[in-house]
Amino acid sequence: MSLQVEPWEVLAEKRLSEIGETLLVGSGKGGVGKSVVSAALALALAKKGYKVGLFDLDVHGPSIPAILGIKNVRLTGSRRGLEPVPHRGMKVMSLAFLVGDNPLPLKGAAKTEVVEDIISNTDWGSLDYLVVDLPPGTGDEMLLSTRIFRRHTHRFLVVATPSIIALSVVKRLVSLLRDEKIRIAGIVENMATLPGGAPHPGSQLLEKYAETENLRVLAKIPFDETLEEVLLKGAGLENAPRFWHAVEGLAESLTGT
Amino acid sequence: MHEWSVTQSIVEAVTRFAEEKGLKRITRVEIEVNELSQLETDIMEEAFRILAQGTPAQNAELIILKSPVHFVCKNCGYRWDLKEALRYIQEATSGHSIVDEEGTSDPPLHYLPMLVYSFLKCPKCGSRDFELENPFSVRIKSVEGERE
Ligand SMILES: Nc1ncnc2c1ncn2[C@@H]1O[C@H](COP(=O)(O)OP(=O)(O)OP(=O)(O)O)[C@@H](O)[C@H]1O
Numbered sequence A: 001m002s003l004q005v006e007p008w009e010v011l012a013e014k015r016l017s018e019i020g021e022t023l024l025v026g027s028g029k030g031g032v033g034k035s036v037v038s039a040a041l042a043l044a045l046a047k048k049g050y051k052v053g054l055f056d057l058d059v060h061g062p063s064i065p066a067i068l069g070i071k072n073v074r075l076t077g078s079r080r081g082l083e084p085v086p087h088r089g090m091k092v093m094s095l096a097f098l099v100g101d102n103p104l105p106l107k108g109a110a111k112t113e114v115v116e117d118i119i120s121n122t123d124w125g126s127l128d129y130l131v132v133d134l135p136p137g138t139g140d141e142m143l144l145s146t147r148i149f150r151r152h153t154h155r156f157l158v159v160a161t162p163s164i165i166a167l168s169v170v171k172r173l174v175s176l177l178r179d180e181k182i183r184i185a186g187i188v189e190n191m192a193t194l195p196g197g198a199p200h201p202g203s204q205l206l207e208k209y210a211e212t213e214n215l216r217v218l219a220k221i222p223f224d225e226t227l228e229e230v231l232l233k234g235a236g237l238e239n240a241p242r243f244w245h246a247v248e249g250l251a252e253s254l255t256g257t
Numbered sequence B: 001m002h003e004w005s006v007t008q009s010i011v012e013a014v015t016r017f018a019e020e021k022g023l024k025r026i027t028r029v030e031i032e033v034n035e036l037s038q039l040e041t042d043i044m045e046e047a048f049r050i051l052a053q054g055t056p057a058q059n060a061e062l063i064i065l066k067s068p069v070h071f072v073c074k075n076c077g078y079r080w081d082l083k084e085a086l087r088y089i090q091e092a093t094s095g096h097s098i099v100d101e102e103g104t105s106d107p108p109l110h111y112l113p114m115l116v117y118s119f120l121k122c123p124k125c126g127s128r129d130f131e132l133e134n135p136f137s138v139r140i141k142s143v144e145g146e147r148e
């Protein structure tokens, strides 16, 4: 007889059942700030006293370790799986911890397999929140991740910039998420101001779209010109004050505390 | 000791299967393990005996097939096997080993065999654009059981 249940899925299910809620951070488009927002959101939640995991699922360009300044990691394993890396009160897992600076030229089936393996092998233990930095786009790896996480308590945060170019991508993503029965928490508008602080001209457009779709704009994160320098220095995301303040607001609106 | 969590997942998957199909006993489980992960079959057999206690699979025969891997370069057409690949993989993964609670160092491929794409190039032309003939980690091939 052939089997419907796959071993990795059974393992993944068990791990996710110990997680209070998964916050999926995604966008249809690359480079809109998913990774910096995921990292800062996880940190803000951890600072509020929650047990938080941060999962870098970007199989194309895992960047969470670079954003958090986590270097020279020696991963450890146990009978229960791979141990996430403790960092500033949270737990972090990234493919970058496994491959270092090596390229990751994954193809179709191998790519899905890697996502399955890292989801099923990471031993988070019990968490209040797992923040997931999803791969960009709506390819196999993104669909696979959402398919697993949506069986448990979850919310999807759509990160978008107010650019007119981004809007059509956001629309397609939202309609896909709805088809896949994924709970959308709302839109995180990133780089909501222009460098210099003036409001972004596309901002109203995004707001109007959100309203017609009955979606909340969870946060408006301004462009923060100090962010790049903070990342460069490895200074901790709290040191980009305008960015950080908005992400704290996002954490508050998600937790209600 | 990744063998234990892999085996645990197999025990749970076949247990769920038994429940779904109304099987009282699982008599035989055949699994296929990718050679790349270098999982040790004797550890898996031992783990299975222990972990299957009290489940419908407790007296099941476990057959572990190691599926051989072959690589084919898309750039130059060269085809090579694990033995040849290991010469490169061992060196490339040496700074990336994962230590377990018993102090054993395992390469990342032990946990995620498909990360081979990060640690291997074509031995002939150096390209990373190669295909793997069996892109999977572990799978259950067949399960046999009895209703009575
Ligand atoms: N609010 C902001 N203010 C200033 N710079 C920002 C802001 N948000 C993001 N950035 C910068 O934009 C760049 C892209 O951010 P990030 O890597 O988080 O995007 P991403 O959506 O994860 O990209 P990818 O799709 O490649 O994974 C980074 O250099 C980041 O520092």
Ligand SMILES: [Mg+2]
Residues within 6 Å of the ligand: A034, A035, A036, A058, A061, A063, A133
């Ligand atoms: Mg990113």
Ligand SMILES: [Zn+2]
Residues within 6 Å of the ligand: B073, B074, B075, B076, B077, B078, B122, B123, B124, B125, B126, B127
């Ligand atoms: Zn070649």
